[in-house]
Structures are given as C-alpha cells and as structure tokens.
Amino acid sequence: MKRAYIYKNSLLAVMGFVFVFTACKNKPKQTENIVVKQPEITSKKPNIVLLFVDDYGWSDIGYRNQTFTTPNLDKFKKESLDFTRAYIPTPTCSPSRLSLLTGKEAIRLGMPRHISLNKDNPEAEYNLWPTDPVQMPSRNYLPLKEITYAECLKEFGYYNMFIGKWHLGHPGRYPKDQGFDAEYGTTNAGHPKSYYYPFFKAEDDPRGFLKSGVKKGDYLTDVLTDGAVNFIKEYDKDQPFMLSFWYYSVHGPSIGRKDLLKKYQDAGLKGKYAHHAAMVEAMDESVGRVRKALEDKGIANNTVIIVLSDQGGAYTNAPLSGGKKGGNTLGEGGARVPLLINYPGVTKANTETNVPVQSIDIYPTLIEIASGKKCEDTQINGVSLLPVLKGETLEKRNLYFFRSYEDQYAAVMAGDYKLIKYHSGTYQLFNVAKDISEQDDLMGKGLQIEEELKNDLANWEKEAVPVYANLNIK
Numbered sequence: 001m002k003r004a005y006i007y008k009n010s011l012l013a014v015m016g017f018v019f020v021f022t023a024c025k026n027k028p029k030q031t032e033n034i035v036v037k038q039p040e041i042t043s044k045k046p047n048i049v050l051l052f053v054d055d056y057g058w059s060d061i062g063y064r065n066q067t068f069t070t071p072n073l074d075k076f077k078k079e080s081l082d083f084t085r086a087y088i089p090t091p092t093c094s095p096s097r098l099s100l101l102t103g104k105e106a107i108r109l110g111m112p113r114h115i116s117l118n119k120d121n122p123e124a125e126y127n128l129w130p131t132d133p134v135q136m137p138s139r140n141y142l143p144l145k146e147i148t149y150a151e152c153l154k155e156f157g158y159y160n161m162f163i164g165k166w167h168l169g170h171p172g173r174y175p176k177d178q179g180f181d182a183e184y185g186t187t188n189a190g191h192p193k194s195y196y197y198p199f200f201k202a203e204d205d206p207r208g209f210l211k212s213g214v215k216k217g218d219y220l221t222d223v224l225t226d227g228a229v230n231f232i233k234e235y236d237k238d239q240p241f242m243l244s245f246w247y248y249s250v251h252g253p254s255i256g257r258k259d260l261l262k263k264y265q266d267a268g269l270k271g272k273y274a275h276h277a278a279m280v281e282a283m284d285e286s287v288g289r290v291r292k293a294l295e296d297k298g299i300a301n302n303t304v305i306i307v308l309s310d311q312g313g314a315y316t317n318a319p320l321s322g323g324k325k326g327g328n329t330l331g332e333g334g335a336r337v338p339l340l341i342n343y344p345g346v347t348k349a350n351t352e353t354n355v356p357v358q359s360i361d362i363y364p365t366l367i368e369i370a371s372g373k374k375c376e377d378t379q380i381n382g383v384s385l386l387p388v389l390k391g392e393t394l395e396k397r398n399l400y401f402f403r404s405y406e407d408q409y410a411a412v413m414a415g416d417y418k419l420i421k422y423h424s425g426t427y428q429l430f431n432v433a434k435d436i437s438e439q440d441d442l443m444g445k446g447l448q449i450e451e452e453l454k455n456d457l458a459n460w461e462k463e464a465v466p467v468y469a470n471l472n473i474k
Helices: 003-015 017-025 069-076 093-102 149-155 220-234 257-265 271-298 359-371 448-464
Strands: 046-053 081-083 159-164 182-184 239-246 303-311 339-344 351-353 398-402 407-415 417-422 427-431
Touching: 003 239, 003 339, 046 271, 046 359, 069 257, 069 303, 069 339, 093 149, 093 359, 149 159, 149 239, 159 220, 182 220, 220 239, 257 271, 271 303, 303 359, 351 398, 398 448, 417 448, 427 448
Parallel strands: 046 239, 046 303, 081 351, 159 182, 159 239
Antiparallel strands: 081 339, 303 339, 398 407, 407 417, 417 427
C-alpha cells in the first residue's frame, strides 16, 4: 500500500465516517437556434472524461478565431455549456494542476510557481526563482497528504486512469501515489524536448514509458491519444471510470505535426505561428478521437466530458490582454481559459454562461456528479458548478489570483471588476465585462469598488498566503 494512501486512510480513520461523507461523498444564454437531440438520461453513475490542455489560449479555438481549425471543439461547443469566463487561480503549469486536483488555491499550499526539480536533491521541498523580486519559496511537489479528486472518486466506486503531463512531482509522487489506479505517459517533465520521438530527455523520463511501442516519426499527442482510445475501447470493469487526459500540448516547443504544418504554411502563417496552429489542430483531432471512442463503446450518452486549459497561450491572446509571458499573466489573456462541459441529460446544448468560475470548482463538481450528493468539504476553496450545469445560478463571491515570478503578483475579481496588484505598490482596476482587452484603467476614478477590492485582497493575502519562516532553501 502506498505511503500517501496509508496517511490518508489513517486520517480518515481518526476522523471517522463523517469526514468521508462530507469531504468526499458529499464533499445560460442560448447562442444560436440549432436543434440538437438531447441524450437519454440513464440511472447509472456517469463516466467522466477530463481533457486538460496545456497553454491553450481562450482565443485559440475556431469559433472565436478563424486562424485555428478546430471542428471537433466547435461541434462540442454546440452540444455543451460554454463557460466564457473561466479562470485559473495561479495560471502556470504546476499550481494549475494542484488546484484542479485538490480544489484548493495553490498559494495556500505554498506553490506560487511551477516546480523546479533539483537533480542533485529531488526531495528538496522548495525552490526559488532567480528573478522573483520578493524571492518567495515555491513547493517542488504536491504533498502526498493532500486529498485529490481521484481519491474521492475511488470512494464512490470509480476507476481512475491518468494519461499525460503530471508536473507535480517525481517518481514516488506520481498519479498512482495520489489515488489513480493506472497511469500512462507520466514523466518528470513540464514539456517534451520534441513532439516527435524521442520525446523526452532520459533524465526527465526515468521509467522510460515510451521506450517500447513507439518509433521514429511518431507524434506525442497522437501516441497519448492512442492510449486514451485504447483505454476506453478495452475497459471491461463494472465500475464507472474517470479518465484524466492531461495533454503536454500545446505547450512549447512549438512543433506542429508535419502534415498539418504544411497546411498552415501554405495558408500563409509563418514560423512558430504555423507550428502552433498545427499543434492546436492535432489536439482538436485528439478530442474528436476520444469522443468517437466513447460513441463506439456505446457509452457517450452516459459520459460527462470536460475540456479545460491550464493557462493562457504563449502567443497572442487577442482580444484579451496578456498571456503566459510578458509580465501580465494575471491579465485576461493569461488567467482566462476555455472551459466547456457536456453532462448528458443535465447541460443544455449550445449554451453559454458568463458567471466567473475557477478551476478549483471542478473538484466539488466531480464529487457531486460521482456521489449524487452535495459536496460539503470545508477544506477546499472551490464551489460546485452543478447548479450552473442545471441552468441555475451561483452565489456571488470573489475570485482570487496569485503567482510569484515578477512584479505583477496578485488579483481579485468581483463580478465584472478585477483589481490587479504589483509588488512595487501599483494597482490596476478594470471592468472586464465592458473592457475585455483591459485598456481602460479605472484606478483613481472614484469608484467605490476600488477600496473594497483593495481591502478584500489585503485580507485574503493575510489569510491565504503562507508565512515562510526558518526555511533552509538553497
């Protein structure tokens, strides 16, 4: 039995069945007039597929930007609920994954940045970023004691399969150590060295998961998709499953699949932009293949599908401002991401919601889907999106953001307004509903919301941001 599970089972035993049932088991606008046949509702627990794409910008999708060819996601949008204002609390690789898995704001666990594996000391708990102006420590792995959605879903009889990018720790801290029953494609790497085989440096792939069954010329996104399709095709257990397919794509290095790359080059895109567009289309093909596998298996009408990105894109995110790089990651282009959910028999086809939500909300949503009961876990920061999936509303709340790489580091969102804070003492205030590109800074314009959000953010920082004392970090 894994050390993580021993710890967690001991904790559950101490706290009793009350914790189990509260922490785990309990724990829209029509866009166009089209006719979509609603699937039949089944009494069986639904399977769940979570497609988590890396660095996939809010604008990098065909129905928002004709530069990109995404017929499968375009079709999926017409069958699903589109969250037009979905955000990541800490928009960067590792913290985004921590929040998705645990339902917690990553900064509360001391992870304001991506992990930085120390090859000489892989168990080093923290790292420092050379250019971080305040030299804030950041964790190098997800603590094993943290309870993940996989561990909770296991309590409800689900089989958990993990495919792809982990970036939350090294061997001994992989998906199977955090509640997943099986894994494929997991490495130490935050990104491959190439999307063509060989994909990873030897030190980043200590178990050599791709040393057999692949060959020169194979493309990483396709290989991982093969794994997902085969899992669905061959699944023969009586219990429902959750498939977590976390793509390495479309994270750099930007290396498009050759057949698709030529298509975009012929269309006039140059250099990295042609590669990026080709990577997006390859990812879209993958989404289509996964959905077809569910249909061929005869389980599509009883499978919830969630498509989400971990942060904004590395290239232009217009009309949104900011992105993965450039010191404005808490801008809409860095923190706002695609989120589409299809829950057969629950979500209404081809609908949108502009309710601001965060990735921490996925955890309690999964718990309620799997258990059929209200998630009452008080240890998480997210709220269930099930009411929105049913066409209802959520109580108003503030959303908070935090990262630590450069001067810009924290933000708070209340309804249409977002306040951004800098270490240097500067603030910015935007109405992101009226000013999606964040060009009209409202600071100093006499709005009452300015002082309210300053106070809210200051109070949240006091409560949520760890105080690092007596840490020997090298």
